[in-house]
Amino acid sequence: MITLYSYPELFGVADNNGYGLKVFAFLRLAGLPFTHEHIFDASAAPRGQLPYMVEDGETVGDSAAIIAHLTLKHALTLDAGLTPAQRDTALLVTRLLDDLYWVMSYSRWKDDAFWPAFSAALQREHPSLTDEGLQKARAFNFQRYHYQGIGRYDPEATYARGLADLRVLANLIPAEGYVFGPKPTSIDAAIYGFIANIYFFRIETPLRQFVMAHENLVRHCTAIHAAIGCGDGSIPPSRV
Template structure:
């Protein structure tokens, strides 16, 4: 059976990283059986990054690569009816979610207004985490942010960038149904991966304030959450 390796749960969400939750939601929506292993150590992962999957003799990393691999191997059809224009929209939204990822991560590990609450939540739900380990992870992430660029923003400017991304999602997500109609597709799984990691968090960032204020985003997130919920 396919095994998904991704970060652990937090605040009742199946993965506290948007990319892992994206893959989790896609597998659930596509009806592909899988085991879910929650880990912190990404040293065995392709490119040293989570999530990744192991399926027989194949080990596949990168969330988009995983979705393409699973679609081919298991003849997944949730995107089969999409038009070329809709597939282009999916690519553009996925790339925008890459940008939102950095702001979300920054809000947890670097923005000192929210770091204490995030640290406390991690320690509460995963008491095996040590102070030293968290300090090293915080320092490592600060380095990543600096070289990516978001770490050179002041907190309010970083949040403004994420709010612009969420504004685009607010304009895209319909009041009813899903991005491309009455049934969810892979882009709905991707959006859920990131929005759920904002909405369900008990940390009142500007990102969460924006999501809560937009009924269409909350409805969409809730619908996908219900569809993929179960043992996490």
């Protein structure tokens, strides 16, 4: 049995991190049975990063490596029909999502305009989290942002970068179907992992405002959400 270890859910999304949700969606689309363990502590993970998976005593970290491993081991056909050009496009989009990740994370942990709402949501849905623990996590993320570079940007420049990423996705995703046709592939799972973590989060960042204004992004996100058995794509009401 496959066990996926990733961050906990938030706002009704199965993982509040784009990479873990990407793997979750891939597993559901591929029809592989698995158990999902939600954790905050990544110290036992390969390279200290979530998500990771364990199957038959073998541990694999990194979302792309997990998908490649499962595809080979289980002879999965989700991407079997892709052309070389489509595979190249999928890789380019994957790298773009890596860039979008930093802006999404910045909007939650660093931007003082949205940090109070994000931290309150975390504590509301996960009462074991303490103010002290969240402040330590925030300080750690500040260091990550500084060394990565995004932490040296002001908010306006940061969001300009993320909106440029989202604009590419809005231009790529069709009004009907999925990125490469009528059936979803792994790149649709990857895009969902990040867009769902913007769309379903009831925190009005510039990223969410952009997504809400583009019907094709919302349609794609809610279609994958329904396809993997997570609901009809409607946004649950706020809890106070």
